Amino acid sequence: MRWGLSPLASTAAPVDAASTETMEADMKSSMHHSTAPKKSSAPGTPMTQSAASRIQSATARASGGGVPKGGFAARAQRAATKRGR
Structure with a gap:
């Protein structure tokens, strides 16, 4: 022992x-697990502007009004914008 x-x-x-x-x-x-965001190549539910807005709003409420640059809310907004083009 x-x-x-x-x-x-x-x-x-x-x-x-x-x-x-x-x-x-x-x-x-x-x-061995990376903390970097993973790029998903699998098809899933597409991000909508409405969903991105809800995520951004919830993030702002949770963090006292600010939304961090490069955070999940920003990535969601970017994905929704790309989808809308």
Whole structure:
């Protein structure tokens, strides 16, 4: 048995090999996931101006009136504009 930090405790506790391997695999897996927006090539429901407006409005309400540049609301608006051309 190894001694290490338990993921649920702030103190050192015995950690068995299986849980250590699982934690290490989870950490490696999470490091390979990109936080960049994914480009979807699959057909889905098209973004409408109305939907983009609702998203922008909800974002503004949640953030005290501002809508962050490059955020989801901006991407939704861009998609709706491209679709309307």
